[in-house]
Amino acid sequence: xxxxxxxxxxxxxxxxxxxxxxxxxxxxxxxxxxxxxxxxxxxxxxxxxxxxxxxxxxxxxxxxxxxxxxxxxxxxxxxxxxxxxxxxxxxxxxxxxxxxxxxxxxxxxxxxxxxxxxxxxxxxxxxxxxxxxxxxxxxxxxxxxxxxxxxxxxxxxxxxxxxxxxxxxxxxxxxxxxxxxxxxxxxxxxxxxxxxxxxxxxxxxxxxxxxxxxxxxxxxxxxxxxxxxxxxxxxxxxxxxxxxxxxxxxxxxxxxxxxxxxxxxxxxxxxxxxxxxxxxxxxxxxxxxxxxxxxxxxxxxxxxxxxxxxxxxxxx
Amino acid sequence: xxxxxxxxxxxxxxxxxxxxxxxxxxxxxxxxxxxxxxxxxxxxxxxxxxxxxxxxxxxxxxxxxxxxxxxxxxxxxxxxxxxxxxxxxxxxxxxxxxxxxxxxxxxxxxxxxxxxxxxxxxxxxxxxxxxxxxxxxxxxxxxxxxxxxxxxxxxxxxxxxxxxxxxxxxxxxxxxxxxxxxxxxxxxxxxxxxxxxxxxxxxxxxxxxxxxxxxxxxxxxxxxxxxxxxxxxxxxxxxxxxxxxxxxxxxxxxxxxxxxxxxxxxxxxxxxxxxxxxxxxxxxxxxxxxxxxxxxxxxx
Numbered sequence: 001x002x003x004x005x006x007x008x009x010x011x012x013x014x015x016x017x018x019x020x021x022x023x024x025x026x027x028x029x030x031x032x033x034x035x036x037x038x039x040x041x042x043x044x045x046x047x048x049x050x051x052x053x054x055x056x057x058x059x060x061x062x063x064x065x066x067x068x069x070x071x072x073x074x075x076x077x078x079x080x081x082x083x084x085x086x087x088x089x090x091x092x093x094x095x096x097x098x099x100x101x102x103x104x105x106x107x108x109x110x111x112x113x114x115x116x117x118x119x120x121x122x123x124x125x126x127x128x129x130x131x132x133x134x135x136x137x138x139x140x141x142x143x144x145x146x147x148x149x150x151x152x153x154x155x156x157x158x159x160x161x162x163x164x165x166x167x168x169x170x171x172x173x174x175x176x177x178x179x180x181x182x183x184x185x186x187x188x189x190x191x192x193x194x195x196x197x198x199x200x201x202x203x204x205x206x207x208x209x210x211x212x213x214x215x216x217x218x219x220x221x222x223x224x225x226x227x228x229x230x231x232x233x234x235x236x237x238x239x240x241x242x243x244x245x246x247x248x249x250x251x252x253x254x255x256x257x258x259x260x261x262x263x264x265x266x267x268x269x270x271x272x273x274x275x276x277x278x279x280x281x282x283x284x285x286x287x288x289x290x291x292x293x294x295x296x297x298x299x300x301x302x303x304x305x306x307x308x309x310x311x312x313x314x315x316x
Numbered sequence: 317x318x319x320x321x322x323x324x325x326x327x328x329x330x331x332x333x334x335x336x337x338x339x340x341x342x343x344x345x346x347x348x349x350x351x352x353x354x355x356x357x358x359x360x361x362x363x364x365x366x367x368x369x370x371x372x373x374x375x376x377x378x379x380x381x382x383x384x385x386x387x388x389x390x391x392x393x394x395x396x397x398x399x400x401x402x403x404x405x406x407x408x409x410x411x412x413x414x415x416x417x418x419x420x421x422x423x424x425x426x427x428x429x430x431x432x433x434x435x436x437x438x439x440x441x442x443x444x445x446x447x448x449x450x451x452x453x454x455x456x457x458x459x460x461x462x463x464x465x466x467x468x469x470x471x472x473x474x475x476x477x478x479x480x481x482x483x484x485x486x487x488x489x490x491x492x493x494x495x496x497x498x499x500x501x502x503x504x505x506x507x508x509x510x511x512x513x514x515x516x517x518x519x520x521x522x523x524x525x526x527x528x529x530x531x532x533x534x535x536x537x538x539x540x541x542x543x544x545x546x547x548x549x550x551x552x553x554x555x556x557x558x559x560x561x562x563x564x565x566x567x568x569x570x571x572x573x574x575x576x577x578x579x580x581x582x583x584x585x586x587x588x589x590x591x592x593x594x595x596x597x598x599x600x601x602x603x604x605x606x607x608x609x610x611x612x613x614x615x616x
Contacts, residue, residue: 018455022464026471137603141596143547143567145554146588149574157578254460258551262574272463273555276470288467292459299458 004307008300019292020072023285024065077289078282082275087286091268095290097167098267101260102252104183105190109252110245113195114234117202117241121210122229129203136196144255148189148262155185165264186263190255194248201244205237212236239310246302250295352604355597362594366413375404377411378562386580399569399583400576408564409590415565416591419480420546426484427545428538431491432530436522438492439499450496453489461486462551469557476549476565479558483548487541494537495530502526532609539605543598550591566591 035048035057052058056067071078077087120129156164163169163182209215210233218232219225257269264270268287275283365372375394381402389397389405396405438449456464468482502508502525511521552558553567561568566587573583 014451015454015458018451019458022455022459023467026467137596137599138592141543141592141599143550143554143570143588143591143595145551146570146584146591149570149577149584149588153577153581153584250460254462257462257466258554261555272466272470273557276466276474277556281470284467284470288459288463288470291463295460295463296458 001307005304008303012296012300015296016293019296020069020289021065023288023292024068026285026288028061028064072289077286080275080280080283082278082280082283087282090283091271091286091290094266094268094271094287095294097265098253098256098260098269098291101183101186101190101265101267102249102256104187105194105252105256106245106249108187108191109194109198109248112191113198114202114241116195116199118206118229118234120199120203121206121233122225124203124207132196132199132203136200139193139196142193144189144193145258145262147192148186148259151185151189152263167266186259186265189262190252190259193255194252198241198244198248202237202241205240206233209233209237239306242305242309243302246298246305249298249302253291253295253298349604349607352600355600355604358593358597359601362413362597363417365410366417369407369410369414372410374407374410377403377407377564379403386576386583388580389582389586396586397580397582399573405583405586408569409566409586412564412566412569412587413590413594415476415559415563416546416550416567417594419476419549419565420542423480423483423487423545423549424538424541426480427487427541428491428534430484431488432495432534434488435492435495436499436526436530439496440503440518440522440526449492453492456486456489459486462548465548465552466555466557469552474557474560476553476559476563479549479552483545483552487545487548490541491534491537494533498530498533499526502529536602536606536609540599540602543595543602546591546595546598 035043035051035055039047039051056064059067075088077091079085080087080090083090116128116132120126120132123129152164155162162184164185165182167179167182169178169182206229210229215228215232218228223232256265256267257272259265260267260269261273268291272284272287272291275281275287381398383402384391384394384398385400385402387394387398387402389395391397394404394406396409399405399408434449434453438446459467465479465482465486468485469479472478472481508521508525511525516524549558550565550567550570553565554571556568556571559565559568561572569587570584570591573580573587577584
């Protein structure tokens with residue numbers, strides 16, 4: 001396992017290098033000159049040249065890249081042009097909200113997805129199985145932001161059961177109850193598509209396992225059906241399920257951008273979109289960097305979990 | 317010479333046999349999968365309506381009429397009602413269909429072309445080319461799909477064309493992976509070796525012996541991908557990074573209608589429903605195509 005871990009960590013180096021190059025290039029591809037954005041159109045050529053030297057923009061790109069990477073390694077992501085604050089502080093503050101939303105959605109989609117998948121597999125072609133097949137098709141075809149708006153209209157505006165947007169009520173809110181109430185709609189919206197994916201995959205994995213000889217043996221021994229399905233079946237079907245959950249974690253992190261915008265959830269996604277519209281490139285860069293890094297770490301975690309669950313992978 | 321003639325005869329026999337088998341399977345799939353046929357008909361109808369939009373008796377999709385703003389569906393003169401500027405929703409939906417459908421097809425096609433080329437090269441040539449190609453796709457896949465697209469749009473600027481470029485770039489690793497996998501297994505097969513022994517050049521081997529095997533997996537992936545690309549473009553437009561006003565596309569209609577959702581839910585419901593129906597139809601057709609072209613999946 002140690003060897004595998006070392007190997008896996010080593011493979012991370014080229015990926016991280018590539019990720020950093022792409023994020024750096026994105027800033028420098030941009031048609032707008034950051035100096036124009038910072039100084040406005042009234043600046044004199046001398047002012048512009050001075051700022052340019054100050055920011056190191058007159059040096060060749062590779063030099064700028066190495067300097068930027070050095071700053072990033074020390075946790076300095078620059079200053080936001082728009083909010084005039086350190087980018088890292090701002091991004092990390094918002095990232096907590098994104099993690100809360102993504103984590104809740106992941107728990108929802110994993111719990112509901114596995115339960116639905118196991119139920120469908122233990123009674124294939126039942127009405128539940130058919131309904132979940134139709135639901136998965138709908139889930140893959142529905143724009144998540146539209147589903148979010150529909151849920152908001154129904155549950156917040158018509159029924160008035162839940163708050164429509166934000167993370168806390170503007171007045172008198174702020175406790176856990178308030179937070180949870182605000183979390184329900186965005187988390188359900190974000191989880192919706194991924195529940196159906198986890199359910200379909202769990203069903204397929206379970207059907208494969210339930211066809212094995214040892215399942216028949218367990219039934220012949222007189223093991224209760226529930227124990228056969230859960231202890232003998234689900235346990236052995238877990239490996240593909242863990243993989244798909246890992247993929248879903250990354251997918252949810254990306255999807256959070258749209259969901260956050262719908263519900264005005266104060267996460268990295270809304271910050272990134274605001275940053276783009278304000279042409280605040282250091283801010284956008286910081287957001288993308290933090291999201292990409294956590295995505296890479298999630299994938300690493302899934303790979304390690306996978307190797308731990310299935311020792312054969314370590315020795316390949 | 318005689319060997320070649322026999323080969324040709326065998327190939328022709330095989331081909332005609334395959335042809336009738338294909339027709340048979342097609343008929344059977346159509347019978348069994350009425351839903352997919354319905355979906356296909358829906359798609360053709362929507363595409364035809366969108367293509368014919370300039371010649372249909374529609375109102376001007378950008379004509380503002382503030383007196384008649386936010387009218388509900390079935391008002392006189394506006395079958396599907398009007399939006400916040402009094403613009404006719406039916407006209408905007410059909411003109412928007414042109415943008416959304418073209419965006420979906422073009423971005424998926426661009427991603428497919430780049431991805432298939434890269435996958436072919438990466439799968440066929442072992443060594444540093446393969447490594448370079450695979451590391452590149454690894455790096456692309458180290459970003460969440462939509463976040464990378466957003467980052468690219470941030471770099472090159474918002475707008476429909478740039479959003480499409482971003483989505484195509486982000487989409488190619490899917491095809492590269494798929495194609496590389498197939499090519500890797502073909503590379504060692506006897507018929508490729510035989511062609512090489514006969515002195516065929518790489519280009520000929522790739523074109524004549526490898527490419528035909530890629531058609532069905534790529535067609536299936538493409539048919540499912542168009543829907544995903546329509547969703548992605550609509551998503552970027554929804555964030556304000558795609559189509560810019562006043563041009564109508566389904567994603568931006570949803571985004572601007574959002575503020576009026578309490579009083580006039582139809583402004584948001586209709587474009588969302590349009591995206592949903594079209595993507596659902598694409599997924600149904602894609603699934604049916606997979607059943608048809610990939611017999612291994614059918615057994616499941």
